[in-house]
Amino acid sequence: MAVSLFSAAQSLFRARRVCSLGLSIIASGCIVPFVSVAWAASAGDSRATIDRGAYIARAADCVACHTKPGGVAFAGGYGIQSPMGVIYSNNITPSMTHGIGGWSEAAFARAVREGVSPNGTRLYPAMPYDSYAGMTDEDIHALYVYLQGAIAPVDTPVGPVTRLRFPYNMRNLMRVWNWLYLDRTRFAPRPGETVAQARGRYLVESVAHCGTCHTPRNFMMAAKAGHKLEGAQVGGWYAPDIAAGTHGPLGSWRDDEIEAYLRDGHARDRGVAAGPMGEAVEHSLRYLTESDLQAITAYLRQQNRSDSSGRPVRPTTDPARAYQLDSPDDRLIRHAARAERNATPGLYADRRNYRDIDGGAALYMAACASCHQIDGRGTRDDFYPSLRQSSAVQASRPNNLIMTILAGVHRDGADGAARMPAFRHDLTDQQIAVLVHFVTDRFGSTPLTPSATDVATLRRFDTADLPAEARP
Amino acid sequence: MAQQEYDADVIVVGSGVIGSLAAHHLARNGKSVIILEAGTHVPRWKILDSFRECGNVSTDAGNRNQPYPNEPWAPSSFVPDYITNHGPIEYVPGMLRMVGGTTWHWGGACWRLLPNDFRLKTLYGVGRDWPISYDDLEPFYHQAEIEMGVSGDDTADYSGKNGAPYPPRQAPFPVRPQAFSYFNQRFRERVAVGGYPFTYQPNGRATDPYEDRPACVGNNNCSPICPIGAQYSGDRHATKAERAGARLISDATVYRLEKSPDGKRIAAVHYYTPERRSIRLTARMVLVAAHALETPRLMLLSDVGNSSGMVGRNLMDHNAFSLMMIADEPMWSGRGPVQQGDVLKWRDGDFRRQHGCIRHEVGNFVGNVQITERLIAQGVIGPELDAKIRHMAARWVFMGTNVEMLPEPTNRMSLSASKRDFYGLPLMDIYYDVNDYARAARAVIESDYTDFLRLLGGEIFEQNLSVWENRDHPMGTVIMGSDPRDSVVTHEGRSHDHENLFIATTGVMPAASVVNPTLTGCALSLRSASIMLKEI
Known part of the structure; x- marks a missing residue:
């Protein structure tokens, strides 16, 4: 199966933060402004408004894109990669010289919801203003008060300036784009919606801008009408269809599983958040209140698909969770590894050459089984997730499995940190292809057979380890 | 000094934890760094696979080097003839030759010495005092602890x-x-x-x-x-050094430090490839971080830094x-x-x-x-x-x-008169008691x-x-001291004889104390790197 690159190319404005190298720095750096006392809040702005603004900033995940690796939170300069060039985020601290300190609330609202700077410059929709367009005046006000009053101004330039190649450097083209695609309707509850469903719709569609990744884009990088949240490629990753209605792919997930996934970044026997979704959990979703997580879930439940779209219905739990050291499944895999070894004993005995080893079971045993266990069932507490029920393994595309093997998992969720080592240096393209086949064949419902070339293609999106000067 | 082109600001010999920490620190601060490593790079999963195939080596009785690469040009320490013992006590420490070095197979102990360990002679009338105090090293202990977690x-x-x-x-x-x-x-x-x-x-x-x-x-x-x-294992910082811009050359066995005509500096570093091709590289400074036994061996092979006659002597362990x-x-x-x-x-x-x-x-x-x-x-x-x-x-x-143990000049590593390595160079004799x-x-x-x-x-x-x-904690072989007549390096880790030659190994430690020496070696290496950084 070939990895589709067509949709990968469409990921222009959604290849957000594929670089994970500086994440821990950002993660620690971004906490400070929220817990520290108000910087210079004016008397009229209540603590409650600032808190609400801080929460909205979390939910909208402003910090992720408006902070460069190792930089001060909200001071901008983060490079968002796109096939047309690198788009650098702005300084949104209240600096009068380099930030938004001089902006009126109306100007701020126009930038966030319409993508137009106070000086008339058009923003690129790397800033998801097409989602933020629905944000309420109250939330825009709170966000404005928070950014202006509760964080310290950073009076330094963001660094590099966005210079896209022609014709994308013509920012006025965005007028046309906005005319075609920007829905300026503010959020308002609809008849027939429950309170939770309405809140969930507001969060998913506007503030948390889930559709930025999960809704496929047309050739103009605008959300495809009628395909809301149906899944799309994001860099090398694939943001899956997240409909949780009866026929939706998340239909079999329990409410608490969806909520745990958003909050902790993993749900036992369901899957883990890695790559861009791991970052969304780390920077944003883990801070949401329980009622907001429930609201998101309620809204996703409303998202239905007309049929099961050919997706296999998988068992909800694995009845054979034995956790014994020598289970029949263990033995099968060990015997398979033994057979591979016996076929080319010299290769395995060689202490130096690791690149030519291509036995799927042997590779799995050596590189994966120490954590995911020989039978792929992980550990009882989900610290090491099961591969048998993992959405990345069960998926019909190998993207997320390949990207996870390349880049590892580096995510802080509400219940703690998850680290899976990156194998980008340790496994060849061919070895990763073999491993993906082995894992999906043994533990998945549909064996996938990506080629080494497919892995090489996705490897280009795994940019975390480039030398410093080559990074955006 | 006349204008001169160098291959790098610093050449680091050895990619173990001690060399890699220094290389990373130098590269991160903008210096051009070449790391030369005699062994090869192998990922963890391959080592694990080899380990599972070579029986129980986790106990002390076993040979922990077994799962690791063991190239003819970079043998690990239990290869016959690599070390020949002549003394009353058999001394062959476990040691690996590969990217990341011997911390691939350690127990992870990361001890600081105590302030009194630095003043043994003054306080208790035995051994040697260090030329520095605990307080001098504390910031670098701190730095090493953060780097290594x-x-x-x-x-x-x-x-x-x-x-x-x-x-x-x-x-x-x-x-x-x-x-x-x-x-x-x-x-x-x-x-x-x-x-x-x-x-x-x-x-x-x-x-x-x-x-x-x-x-x-x-x-x-x-x-x-x-x-x-x-x-933690040393390959972490070897990789981090590379990411920071250092160039790591593996399968590069350094066999000679070339002195400048006046003998005051190291003019070049020579290494062999596995094909026995000799390559010469130059740098403003050289940091030899090639283990407490291979470092003095390289110095003796090169007739470098040994005006005191102490290179290879004062071998200590925690027997x-x-x-x-x-x-x-x-x-x-x-x-x-x-x-x-x-x-x-x-x-x-x-x-x-x-x-x-x-x-x-x-x-x-x-x-x-x-x-x-x-x-x-x-x-x-x-x-x-x-x-x-x-x-x-x-x-x-x-x-x-x-x-x-205390430093005794009679406990020594020296060049073998009869045993030769892959390149025909003398291997090691050890006398230890x-x-x-x-x-x-x-x-x-x-x-x-x-x-x-x-x-x-x-x-x-x-x-x-x-x-x-023995506990595989070799120390003392390139001993640190303030008197150039009885020590090999200064408190900075700099050779008494060659101003641009720094030595970073547990071999510089002039007192053994009783704790695993790795973290002290790392702190000393980071201290040397900070000094080198100021001078380049």
Whole structure:
């Protein structure tokens, strides 16, 4: 199966933060402004408004894109990669010289919801203003008060300036784009919606801008009408269809599983958040209140698909969770590894050459089984997730499995940190292809057979380890 | 100085933890760095795969080098003829030659020395004083601990006196201590009754995820290979140095440091490729971080830095004894990492005028292999064998003791007259003996062992109080000192003879103390790197 690159190319404005190298720095750096006392809040702005603004900033995940690796939170300069060039985020601290300190609330609202700077410059929709367009005046006000009053101004330039190649450097083209695609309707509850469903719709569609990744884009990088949240490629990753209605792919997930996934970044026997979704959990979703997580879930439940779209219905739990050291499944895999070894004993005995080893079971045993266990069932507490029920393994595309093997998992969720080592240096393209086949064949419902070339293609999106000067 | 082109600002010889930390620090601060490594790069999974195929090597009896690359041009230390012993005590430390070095198969202990360890001569009239104090090194201990993610107990008195937290530190350990395993809890409780303090061993295993490393889950496989990379290994900083711009050349065996015509500087570094092609590289400064035995070997091969005649001499280790017992209750040794704590009762004190300080390290091993071999040799078979293995393995207690040695010039590594390496260059001879100062500790150890057996209701499985074991902690071979007549490097780690030659290995340590020397070697290396940084 070939990895589709067509949709990968469409990921222009959604290849957000594929670089994970500086994440821990950002993660620690971004906490400070929220817990520290108000910087210079004016008397009229209540603590409650600032808190609400801080929460909205979390939910909208402003910090992720408006902070460069190792930089001060909200001071901008983060490079968002796109096939047309690198788009650098702005300084949104209240600096009068380099930030938004001089902006009126109306100007701020126009930038966030319409993508137009106070000086008339058009923003690129790397800033998801097409989602933020629905944000309420109250939330825009709170966000404005928070950014202006509760964080310290950073009076330094963001660094590099966005210079896209022609014709994308013509920012006025965005007028046309906005005319075609920007829905300026503010959020308002609809008849027939429950309170939770309405809140969930507001969060998913506007503030948390889930559709930025999960809704496929047309050739103009605008959300495809009628395909809301149906899944799309994001860099090398694939943001899956997240409909949780009866026929939706998340239909079999329990409410608490969806909520745990958003909050902790993993749900036992369901899957883990890695790559861009791991970052969304780390920077944003883990801070949401329980009622907001429930609201998101309620809204996703409303998202239905007309049929099961050919997706296999998988068992909800694995009845054979034995956790014994020598289970029949263990033995099968060990015997398979033994057979591979016996076929080319010299290769395995060689202490130096690791690149030519291509036995799927042997590779799995050596590189994966120490954590995911020989039978792929992980550990009882989900610290090491099961591969048998993992959405990345069960998926019909190998993207997320390949990207996870390349880049590892580096995510802080509400219940703690998850680290899976990156194998980008340790496994060849061919070895990763073999491993993906082995894992999906043994533990998945549909064996996938990506080629080494497919892995090489996705490897280009795994940019975390480039030398410093080559990074955006 | 005339304008001169260099291949790099700094050439670092050796990609183990000590060299890689310095290389990373220099590269991160904008210097051009070339790292030359005699061995090759192999990923963790390959080592793990090899380990599983080569039998039980996790016990002390085994050869921990087995799962690792062992190239003819970069042999690991147990290859026959690599080291030839001529002295009364066999000395062949476990050592790897590959990217990341020997911390691939260590136990992760990351000790700071105590302030008194730096003033042995002044305080106790034995050995040598360091030319620097604990306070001089403290900032670099701190830096090394952060780089390596060291876990430790901020409340512990590491002088073994059950007092206030000691030694002084500018900041808490970067990683919190791991909970004691049941075995270590029980051990601690039982020996405490007899007045033996048991403290958490500072270590480089991630208790919580640290940078890219997952948390330790107690595979009990720290050596020969942590299967998941929770335990720090030198390849981390070799890779980080590369990411910071350093160029790492593997399969590059450095065989000669070329002196400038006036002899005051190192003009070039020569290395061989596996095809025996010789390559010459130049740099403003050279940092040799090639292990405590290979570093003096390279200096002797090059006739470099040896105006004192001390290169290769003053070899020290923490030679001592061991005790394995079957306790009177199930202890369940073998759950968690292989080492978690130590008895530091004899860590420091006036007794150091008479005998070396003593550290009893408690090994959290699985005893099944030794137990089964013993029982089978005794003719035990069938259901009785199973029952006895279960009974004894549950009650297994292993203690490995370390003793402080003093620098003795007669204990030395020198070039072999007859044995040659892949390139035809002399291999190593070693003469090693334990001096009276260390030997005087034997009576104390014997008395302690009697106490431990009593306190744990133990029955001796094996007690060694006669054959001096070594702990793979080589020190002293390129000894640091302020007098160029009896030492090889200055307090900066700089050669007394060549102004642009720095040496970073545990071999520079002029006093052995009694704790694993890796972190001290790392701190000294980072200190040297900070000095080099100012001069380039």
